[in-house]
Amino acid sequence: MKRKLLSLALAAILTASLAACGGGGASESAAPAESAAPAAEEAADDGAADTGEAADSGEAAAADISGSTIEVAVTYTGDQAAIFNELVDAFEAETGVTVNVAEYGQDYENTMKTRMASNELPDVFQTHGWSLLRYKEYLMDLSDQPWMSDYDESALGVIQDDDGAVYVLMISELVNGTLANVDLLEAAGVDPYSIHTWDDFTEACAAVKESGVTPIGATSNPGLLANYAGTFVTYEGEMFEDGAAQLDGSWDWQNYKNSLIKYTVNWIDSGYFYEDILTLVDSDLTERYATGQSAFILGNDPSVLVTCLSLNPEANYIFLPSFASAEGGAEHVGIGEGDTFGIWKDTQNEAAAKAFLEYMARPEVAVAINDVTGKLSCLQSSMEIDDSYGLSVFTTMQEQCADCNIFYDNLWDRKYMPSGMWNIFGDASNMLFDDTSEKGQDEVIEYLLENYQDLYAVAQEG
Secondary structure (H helix, E strand, C coil): CHHHHHHHHHHHHHHHHHHHHCCCCHHHCCCHHHHCCHHHHHHHCCCHHHHHHHHHHHHHHHHHHCCCEEEEEECCCHHHHHHHHHHHHHHHHHHCCEEEEEECHHHHHHHHHHHHHCCCCCCEECCCCCCCCCCHHHECCCCCCHHHHHECHHHHHHHECCCCCECEEECEEEEEEEEEEHHHHHHCCCCHHHCCEHHHHHHHHHHHHHCCCEEECCCCCCHHHHCCCHHHHCCCCCCCCCHHHHHHCCCCCHHHHHHHHHHHHHHHHCCCECCCHHHCCHHHHHHHHHCCCEEEEEEECCHHHHHHHHHCCCCCEEEECECECCCCCCEEEEEEECCEEEEECCCCCHHHHHHHHHHHCCHHHHHHHHHHHCCEECEHHHHHHCCCHHHHHHHHHHHHCCCCCEEEEECHHHHHCCCCHHHHHHHHHHHHHHCCCHHHHHHHHHHHHHHHHHHHHHHHHC
16 A cells, blocks of 8 residues: 555656646746745745746746756665655656766765765765764755755754754654564563563563564664663663763773673573574565564664565554663663755755755655655654654554653764764674673673774864
């Protein structure tokens, strides 16, 4: 049903584009700004008498960018890339702008680092979670754009700089928590909404294991040791509250060993992960989860569920917070940049690049992307029409957990760890699954501590 709705939405976009172009030249096309943020434009409109003048201005803008060429770099692959390219085709037909899409996939980060070093960046590129911490010196301030007034308040906390600057259009938020297969949990006698602490979770895993199913479906990845670490060693009411030490570079990681590492070792030794976890890739994870071979995925977002549903439409999933480590502690939902698009500050195609972002901010366009990624809309006009799976499972969690102690904050590693630690957590995860002994745990802590100190020093020098 989702795919059918998405196809209809794309067809509507394409039809509108063709209609806009049907009268002849590019000067007759509707300006991309006209649909970007309707509420903002209505507020800015001085009255009906100005309508004709605004239309003339819009047509002039469309004519100015016709014939332009921009490069847009994205992380999308597979179905996401296919949908994005369909939307790009519609933009090209509407405006006369040529868009060269660079699909870097898993090589995105390394490729962008190389391009930053040579100061030769795409006109428009995704910042994949790092608009402020990594890319802002390369990006144009977009805080004067018409879609700015369309943001949901939660979005600005992630992307707005201290001086009020915003360097990206963010069409979705990433929400990070626990994914659960309801049918498997019910078969094991587990009520997922009764899980509030990591001890509750451990008990649930024991019941799932007893039912003959692997409790935790995962590859060995950075998120297993990073995404919910704050629920053990940072937030108020948790086992340890080390946030200040993490931020000032003095953290010694011993409380991390005495909490998250100990819990993870217990889960490993109890057989709660796949036995071949060190050799699994992401496609193995989604295939197994889709076919009901595991009950939980920790520290992830609903986009995984979207992929699983494409393999098994009958599956029944929910989204939960990351649990508290102590009774009375807060359950956490991490909020991060979802799909974001920034403009290189030195672009030679500023008008066309801004027109592309205004087009991407249109509710029907943003929702078409968010539907296939599973991320949550964060532009208010998009939220009003968004029936995406990600928003559905997130709002269901909010309803079901209305009386729970849940709080929303930036993704833990982005807020409390120096840049570069993500891959270090991935290495540490492999080390721990390879050796859960006390010696192995100490080696993991030493590895994390040394890299944390080195990266913190580099960050201070910068």
